[in-house]
Amino acid sequence: MFTKVYEKIKEIFKENYKAFITMLVVFIVCTVEFPYYINTPGGLINVNDRVSIDGAYHVEGSLNMAYVTEIKATLPTLLISLFNKDWDVLKEEDIVYENETIEDAYYRDHLLLEESINNAIIVGFSKAGKQVEITSSSLLVTYVDLDSETNLKIGDEIISVNGIEINNSKDISEVLKNKKAGDQIYLQVLEDNKELTKVATLKEEDGKVIIGILITEKKEVETIPEVKLKFKKSESGPSGGLMTSLAIYNYLTEEDITHGKKIVGTGTIDNYGNVGSIGGIKYKLKGAIKNGAEIFIVPNGENYKDAIRLKEENNYKIEIIGVSTIDDALNYLMDL
CATH class of the missing domain: 1.20.5 (Single alpha-helices involved in coiled-coils or other helix-helix interfaces)
Known part of the structure; x- marks a missing residue:
């Protein structure tokens, strides 16, 4: 047989x-994949669907975050990019820092998403006058500059600097403010659950004394009422922070700031409510237009200027609002 x-x-x-x-x-x-990535206009994520709060108020419209679609280059996608002006080919070194791998970049972006979510919870609850408490906070190293003089590694959790306990980035700034380039500092860190002492020689950049690392603040937050947020494993980065904080605030307050409209936005948020700039504004604006958004909220500065320029060049029918803080966004939306 x-x-x-x-x-x-x-x-x-x-x-x-x-x-x-x-x-x-x-x-x-x-x-077969090539060492390139292709950025294309993405879609929208309705943040209302990602936030769950006990006793949340009803929302008529929607608060959406715009995103960039990033795909690994193959021969077919590279050929498509030749004929599609909205598809941009980038080298791997264009999307990662010097001295890091693409895996390091993904690790950092996922931590930044987590930080962004917690900042959004803090800001949204605080603005709504609801109870929120940071129960713990720690700093993780997410990038080590090639020119830095230190044995710190990505993933190290900083416990103290020169014997001073460190809980957030402001604590490090306080330690460094009286230091000068060339000074050495000693850092107690957790590396793979082992407590180690590491050393860094400070350097000066743009008039500031720095270590030459990037750090992300990891927080544990408790709220009343309880809030839950759900994001996919494929989603990362901090650029949805502003819209997440607005969605949380809107669920906690009686007045619906959407007024039944489809509102799209982008921008980072810190735990003081300051809005920070983001990348990929042209892809995000295009995605908002494609999905019928009425309002596009962006960080003030270069992001706002680029969005206005793109609107005028392409005759987009959308209202673009530049903001520097969550208060700017709330004041605009409340007056709709």
């Missing part, structure tokens, strides 16, 4: 081997 089946398969292959080889070649050509 087995012999007959084998002979039949062999016969079919002999008769059609050219077709099989062609299919294999086409498959390889279409799926």
